[in-house]
Amino acid sequence: MVKQISIFLENKSGRLANVTRILGENDIDISALSIADTTDFGILRLIVNNPEKAEEVLKREGFTVASTDVIAIAVEDRPGGLYKALAILEEKSIGIEYIYAFVGKRSNEALVILRPEKPFDAVKVLKEKNVKILEQEDVYLL
């Protein structure tokens, strides 16, 4: 599984820019991101090359930061590619809290981050069906 860091942001201008500035200044590379937002606040979720350092510097700057294990999978980059993986989870009734895609991709594969309800069960069933699951090292090198 892969470490994701989440950051609490108020819904006002300049907040996201501020986070990316701090990460840039500390040489931290973002390989995937998503934002969940409500009218008042947002949660920025990031996959970065050095999650421990990112957490440390952001906390030092006064942000509220959480670290969560998520699953990174590689799916075929063609119509129906993502469905193949999701169908496996659907069949086992494993719900998905949220999902987002990577900024880059590998050759003919698209990379997706999944946060299922039951992460360990999800990894197991995906592995059984030969879905390619990326490890920490694979992701950080992207």
Added chain:
Amino acid sequence: MDIRGLDRMEYWNPAYECMSREEMRKVQFERLVETVKRVYHNVPHYRNKMQAKGIEPGDIKSLDDLKHLPFTYKQDLRDTYPYGMFAAPLSEIIRIHASSGTTGKQTVVGYTRKDIETWSEVTARALVCAGADKSSVVQVAYGYGLFTGGLGLHYGTEKLGAAVIPISGGNTKRQIQIMKDFGTTILCCTPSYALYIAEELHEAGVKREELSLKAGIFGAEPWSDQMREEIENQLGILAIDIYGLSEVIGPGVSCECKCKCGMHINEDHFIPEIIDPETEEVLPEGSLGELVFTTISKEGLPLIRYRTRDITSLNYECCECGRTLVRMNKVCGRTDDMIIIRGVNVFPSQIESVLLEMGETAPHYQLIVDRIGKLDMLEVRVEMTQHMFSDQVKNIESVEKSIRSALESTLGISTKVTLVEPKSITRSEGKAKRVIDNRKI
């Protein structure tokens, strides 16, 4: 009268501390009548106030007539600075104390010999509440001087017959040395200084067994139950809360007993009332409101219905310790901080206590009051903490919702809860500005 456990000194003055309500009301009435006469005849300021309300001493026919008497405000003491409110000539005054006066002129208080006797009596009661007796060694680390803390406990200790160490505040190394060498059993200081001493003891590598400390009487500043736990665990003692204000007498107006469930007010000397600070009506038993004191045995500076500006409630149920003296709860705020929203009195401290229940420490918060159309709206901004945060929106929204419903049940009005980023609430001198009132009334 049923007085249990006389093997150890349980009460200093059970005749008053365990008096029946009926007897207490009789004592209070007799003393109130004398006090009203005294101020009417000796203090022009009071005579004018009473005449303005058309009241004479003879109109006080029962304890319930107290509510017809005029209030006394801190401003009255400032207006008559320094001795204008004294009800005894200077020839009878044997001690003068004064408050720091950070928010205006100093307030000056004077004591006759009998007042010092009364003050010693109530602090002796407090010491016995903490388990002290004649053989105790009491280290008074409250400041000595114009501040009433040091000398108040000092005289109580002497009255009790225990040994007092008048070390005053500061010089923590020396405090520790003396505590160890002299076998201090009772420590009197502010709760924050007690924690500081505990840390220094730890630093110095002094073990619990090297000390004889059994209890501490802590006051002169607000402190939480969490702080009590810390002090009790770190020092291995019983930590009890004492309350007082120099205008009324100083420390010893009320003090907790070993049950730690409210501070017993020495009602035979000070009659408490709880009023609505806005309407100035006396509130029913148990209500939260402003604490008002009438001193009924003082000669130097008797005060009628003195507005403390402290917010608390009273509990008249009999305490497990056997004392019948009414108990006041911890002061949970100042009337200066009160805001009125849709006719409901709201104290920032109520919001703080709700937030405290949600986690280990209360996050910073701010109240924003606005009038939208004709309706007052209260928005509570709460800084996000590590504890409340999650990577999922639904979890954060459920935190928001639980804060909102806890606030609604505590305050009795609905609020909007907004979670904001840490440190986004402006602080001045380390303290957050709690209330922003945008209403144009």
